[in-house]
Amino acid sequence: PGAADTSVTNVSCVTRVTTPGNVSLCCTWLPGPGAPEDTKYFLFYRYEAHTEECPTYSKDRRSRSTGCRFANTQIEPAGIDKLIVIHINGSSQRAAIKPFQHLFNQNAIEKVNIPRNISVSLEQNDLLATWEKPISPFHEECFEYEFYLINLKSGNKQILRISSNSFQLRVDGSSSYSSRVRANHNHICRARGVWSDWSETIAVGQNKLENSITWVLTLLCVSLSCTLLLVAVICKFSPPAQAPSQPQLQGLFALQRARTCTSSTETEVLSLAEGLPDSVLEDSVF
Known part of the structure; x- marks a missing residue:
């Protein structure tokens, strides 16, 4: 029963194990294209x-x-292939709303949790990664993982499918890398569900060429800063050149006049002495 196009559409449901003993359920949908606004x-x-x-x-x-x-x-949480019935009905003052009902496989709609305690390290040319299984009542062998690796130096990307919670990969030790991990159930224990969200990005390693350039630029900056600081210190403590004051100029002019007068007097005395006898000259000097 119900008017055409009033039933919900695009129904999607996801379960998640929030704690080892509890499961949450989240569903979304779109209103039917023919459903009144008051539905x-x-x-x-x-x-x-x-x-x-x-x-x-x-x-x-x-x-x-x-x-x-x-x-x-x-x-x-540990149920296998059990069914979840979702029923959505509606009401409106202007039309009869057609109900919706669907059966979901519990395992098919479970969104797995993110792996825990992820550790990624780079030892020379080996990338080492370990993590713990997601929160779940199932054992470690019931999960598979995808490891997303990006070489930040070359830009190369790859997704590795891994069946265990640790692995070792040969890489370029002169590059830096970013990585993320996500999990899902494998077919050993139950039907595969929805992949977990990706973990937070973990970065390891450093690009050696970039490090060399960084060190050179840092050294240049430090040298330039020291030079500028030394110039500033010299300029700060060196006394500035001052123009002579008015009294100094007057004293300078007086000294010049005195020297001029003295020179004239010496010249007159010398001229007079040339015309006197030697005896008179000796008496005059001594």
Whole structure:
């Protein structure tokens, strides 16, 4: 029952193990293209004999429900191939809303958690990486991983599929690298679900050529700074050249006149002495 095109569309649900004993459930959808603006949607999930309505809805700009989140559910974290029934109905004063119902495989919609305690190091030409399995009731052998590696010197990128939680890779020791890890279930223990989000980026190594250039530039900057500092110190403590003051100029002119007069007097005395007898000259000098 219900009017055409009033049922929700594009329904997507994801579960996640939030703690070893608890599973959260999150669903999103789009309002039916024919649903009136006053339509209100309501979501219920059923797992085995348990049925529960969504406690928290997210809404669009028209205040219509477009998403739901259960922080806690009765879904078993270690359940294998069990079904989760999602039922969404609605109400409107202008039309009958057609209900929606779908069965999801528990394992197919589980989004795995991010690996924990990731460690990446570079030892000469070997890249070493280790981590712990995500929060989950399943054992380590039930997971597989993808390791995303970028050579920051060359720009080369690669994604490695790894079945264990540690590995060693031969790399160029003169380059630096960034890496991230994500996890999923493998087929050994259960059906593969949704890949986890990527971990935070971890960077290791340094580009040796770039380091050399950096050291040269740093040395040049330090040398230039020291030179400028030395010039500033010399300029600060050297007394500035001063123009002679007015009294100094007057004293200088007086001294010059005195020297001129003295020279004239000596010249007259010398001229007079040339005309006197030697005896008179001797008496005059001594």
